[in-house]
Amino acid sequence: MPSILIVDDSRLDRRLAGHLLQQLPGKNEQLRLHYAETGEEALNKMSRHLPDLVLTDILMPGMDGFSLVSAVHQKYPLVPVILMTGQGSEITAARALQEGAASYVPKEELQHELVDVTRRVLALAAEARSQALLMTRLTRCEQEFLLDNDLALIPAVVNYLQRQLADLHFCNEPNRLRIGVALEEALLNAYYHGNLEVGSELREQSHTSYYNLARKRVHEPPYRSRQIRISSTLTPEEICFQVEDEGPGFDPASVRDALAEENQDRPSGRGLLLMRTFMDEVSFNNRGNQVTMKKRRPEPPRPESLPGEP
Amino acid sequence: MAEKPVYRVEQIGEVLVITMRDDIGSFADSDVMHQTHELLELLAATGISRVVIDLNHTPYFGSCVLESMRTVWKATRESGGRMVLCSPSEVGREILQLANFHHLWAIHDTREEALADVQNDPV
Numbered sequence: 095m096p097s098i099l100i101v102d103d104s105r106l107d108r109r110l111a112g113h114l115l116q117q118l119p120g121k122n123e124q125l126r127l128h129y130a131e132t133g134e135e136a137l138n139k140m141s142r143h144l145p146d147l148v149l150t151d152i153l154m155p156g157m158d159g160f161s162l163v164s165a166v167h168q169k170y171p172l173v174p175v176i177l178m179t180g181q182g183s184e185i186t187a188a189r190a191l192q193e194g195a196a197s198y199v200p201k202e203e204l205q206h207e208l209v210d211v212t213r214r215v216l217a218l219a220a221e222a223r224s225q226a227l228l229m230t231r232l233t234r235c236e237q238e239f240l241l242d243n244d245l246a247l248i249p250a251v252v253n254y255l256q257r258q259l260a261d262l263h264f265c266n267e268p269n270r271l272r273i274g275v276a277l278e279e280a281l282l283n284a285y286y287h288g289n290l291e292v293g294s295e296l297r298e299q300s301h302t303s304y305y306n307l308a309r310k311r312v313h314e315p316p317y318r319s320r321q322i323r324i325s326s327t328l329t330p331e332e333i334c335f336q337v338e339d340e341g342p343g344f345d346p347a348s349v350r351d352a353l354a355e356e357n358q359d360r361p362s363g364r365g366l367l368l369m370r371t372f373m374d375e376v377s378f379n380n381r382g383n384q385v386t387m388k389k390r391r392p393e394p395p396r397p398e399s400l401p402g403e404p
Numbered sequence: 405m406a407e408k409p410v411y412r413v414e415q416i417g418e419v420l421v422i423t424m425r426d427d428i429g430s431f432a433d434s435d436v437m438h439q440t441h442e443l444l445e446l447l448a449a450t451g452i453s454r455v456v457i458d459l460n461h462t463p464y465f466g467s468c469v470l471e472s473m474r475t476v477w478k479a480t481r482e483s484g485g486r487m488v489l490c491s492p493s494e495v496g497r498e499i500l501q502l503a504n505f506h507h508l509w510a511i512h513d514t515r516e517e518a519l520a521d522v523q524n525d526p527v
Contacts, residue, residue, distance in 0.1 A: 245432045245433075245434075246432075249429055249430040252429070253430075268493075268494050268495050271463055271464040271493075271495040272464075272495055272498075274429075274464060275464055275465075275466050275495070275499065278429065278466050279466050279467060282433065282466070282467075282468070286433075297471075301437045301440075301441065301471075301475070302437075302441070305433070305434035305437060305438070308434065309434065364467040364470055364471070364503055365466065365467040367502060367503070368466060368467060368499065368502065371502050
């Protein structure tokens with residue numbers, strides 16, 4: 095029994111859209127339609143009952159359709175929004191999609207397109223909700239990569255793990271980016287300082303010498319055969335990463351305090367600072383060649399907040 | 405083969421605007437720093453000492469980009485100029501604050517504000 099919220103300040107347009115959508119349900123299906131005149135009223139209604147889909151006009155007094163799309167996308171990412179655009183403007187459509195709209199229908203095409211577009215979007219949203227619901231039942235997910243000491247693989251593995259956090263609804267986007275920053279810094283430390291044994295002191299003297307030495311050592315034994323092992327363990331409570339290199343290790347206490355005024359002009363220590371700030375726990379093994387970083391789940395999964403759920 | 409540019413560079417009056425790419429995280433640190441040094445050469449060759457770093461397209465960055473910005477700032481400072489930033493993301497602003505760089509560089513919400521700031525500054 096799909097539930098759709100139609101938002102339009104024109105009573106006539108609301109009723110027209112509602113009338114067209116009556117063709118949506120199949121046999122033995124019922125459609126529940128809700129109406130709002132403004133973006134604010136729509137959000138208010140959504141806070142009490144989440145619909146399966148929002149269909150909204152763009153031009154409305156107060157909060158316009160774009161702002162509504164953006165707010166719904168942020169607050170209820172699993173509820174798709176379809177915009178009804180005037181005059182078929184491509185720019186308007188592009189902006190709507192940029193703000194997070196699932197689709198758009200030009201108002202003059204409502205009669206021909208609205209039902210099909212809505213049906214498609216509802217089907218996709220149902221699939222996304224099933225996935226999200228399944229992911230709330232995930233109890234443990236473990237992965238391990240063994241990387242050659244290859245710089246190109248570092249952004250690839252960071253992007254992959256970030257995408258996975260998004261798919262699993264582990265946290266919001268800013269937190270995902272923070273975790274990505276910490277992970278990237280840990281991997282770059284393992285690459286440069288761990289496996290290639292290129293020290294920060296050299297970077298303080300000359301960037302060129304630092305990177306030239308790194309480039310040279312990539313092809314020389316014993317550095318060239320070293321690898322980076324990265325593991326991630328995700329549970330409903332937290333994500334834990336371990337990054338291990340095959341270098342001799344280092345003493346984390348010896349890293350300069352990047353925040354000290356006398357070190358402001360030095361390039362070293364900032365990576366570790368970012369790791370420690372963006373993760374809840376950062377610890378090293380005794381040898382100093384393996385870092386463990388943990389981030390607790392900021393928001394616990396709430397299957398009951400998914401639309402369509404009892 | 406020519407390197408893919410890490411930054412887009414525009415000259416607006418007496419100001420050099422450096423816009424970082426959205427995928428700067430996918431560049432090797434050595435490429436970022438190599439192109440940073442090319443920027444320094446450009447600054448020296450043109451005599452420009454006012455710089456705006458536009459972070460509008462960069463959702464996040466790490467220590468290498470911080471170091472790149474610090475290197476450009478140092479060069480502008482040494483030539484008696486000034487560097488300001490604009491349009492960082494929420495996470496980008498947090499990273500700048502963590503590194504304590506918000507005390508050194510003005511951070512503006514928009515490119516227009518940043519340009520007005522450096523253009524009106526009697527360096």
